[in-house]
Amino acid sequence: xxxxxxxxxxxxxxxxxxxxxxxxxxxxxxxxxxxxxxxxxxxxxxxxxxxxxxxxxxxxxxxxxxxxxxxxxxxxxxxxxxxxxxxxxxxxxxxxxxxxxxxxxxxxxxxxxxxxxxxxxxxxxxxxxxxxxxxxxxxxxxxxxxxxxxxxxxxxxxxxxxxxxxxxxxxxxxxxxxxxxx
Amino acid sequence: xxxxxxxxxxxxxxxxxxxxxxxxxxxxxxxxxxxxxxxxxxxxxxxxxxxxxxxxxxxxxxxxxxxxxxxxxxxxxxxxxxxxxxxxxxxxxxxxxxxxxxxxx
Numbered sequence: 690x691x692x693x694x695x696x697x698x699x700x701x702x703x704x705x706x707x708x709x710x711x712x713x714x715x716x717x718x719x720x721x722x723x724x725x726x727x728x729x730x731x732x733x734x735x736x737x738x739x740x741x742x743x744x745x746x747x748x749x750x751x752x753x754x755x756x757x758x759x760x761x762x763x764x765x766x767x768x769x770x771x772x773x774x775x776x777x778x779x780x781x782x783x784x785x786x787x788x789x790x791x792x793x794x795x796x797x798x799x800x801x802x803x804x805x806x807x808x809x810x811x812x813x814x815x816x817x818x819x820x821x822x823x824x825x826x827x828x829x830x831x832x833x834x835x836x837x838x839x840x841x842x843x844x845x846x847x848x849x850x851x852x853x854x855x856x857x858x859x860x861x862x863x864x865x866x867x868x869x870x871x
Numbered sequence: 872x873x874x875x876x877x878x879x880x881x882x883x884x885x886x887x888x889x890x891x892x893x894x895x896x897x898x899x900x901x902x903x904x905x906x907x908x909x910x911x912x913x914x915x916x917x918x919x920x921x922x923x924x925x926x927x928x929x930x931x932x933x934x935x936x937x938x939x940x941x942x943x944x945x946x947x948x949x950x951x952x953x954x955x956x957x958x959x960x961x962x963x964x965x966x967x968x969x970x971x972x973x974x975x976x
Contacts, residue, residue, distance in 0.1 A: 714897055739903075812877075866877065
């Protein structure tokens with residue numbers, strides 16, 4: 690992904706559409722999986738991804754920043770949209786977003802393409818059960834391979850807090866999978 | 872199970888995605904750019920419609936009042952005063968003086 694090229698195309702009104710199309714091609718798959726790991730259900734992911742691209746398109750002309758922060762900006766919109774979607778799934782507005790995890794686990798059983806006993810299914814179940822603060826950091830670090838600095842831009846949390854959350858997330862998943870630290 | 876399992880298993884996604892979904896998703900996202908969506912401000916539309924309706928209603932009431940209940944011509948007042956007795960006229964003037972007294976003192 691050549692973010693520098695995308696940024697230079699987006700800066701000129703005559704090449705803006707070309708830059709936007711290149712951005713879509715480069716990030717659709719990555720954003721889809723980032724959202725899917727949070728929402729589990731394909732149809733929900735599809736709707737949220739569509740909302741993400743609408744927001745990206747509307748806010749791209751006002752966006753300031755370099756190529757490096759473009760990726761973080763896209764993930765920030767995707768994560769915010771996913772959290773808003775999960776908030777709508779709560780039984781009442783006073784519930785925590787983590788109360789939705791039970792619903793997500795129930796959906797997971799219907800959505801997976803393999804046996805629940807297989808390692809990747811058990812891994813995802815352990816991931817879904819995590820508190821959302823840990824889940825978001827784990828997703829962005831482990832799957833999307835973002836730096837802590839980029840994750841800090843997305844979540845607004847300090848790098849130390851993010852490292853702690855990531856550590857707890859890894860420990861929790863390993864415990865559920867029965868993996869011992871070497 | 873060891874740490875290698877952790878690194879391998881986590882990256883494999885157990886989810887199914889419909890065939891051709893990503894091509895379709897890219898096409899949909901690109902179409903957003905073609906439609907040139909304008910920033911929508913529904914609250915602004917609501918306020919504009921509300922203010923316009925209120926102004927239109929005031930204008931209609933004013934026009935209706937003018938045509939349905941026109942002010943009586945001056946002659947009617949003059950005839951009415953001419954028909955009043957001396958005592959009624961004196962009383963009417965006294966009322967005015969009394970009202971002015973209340974107003975200014």
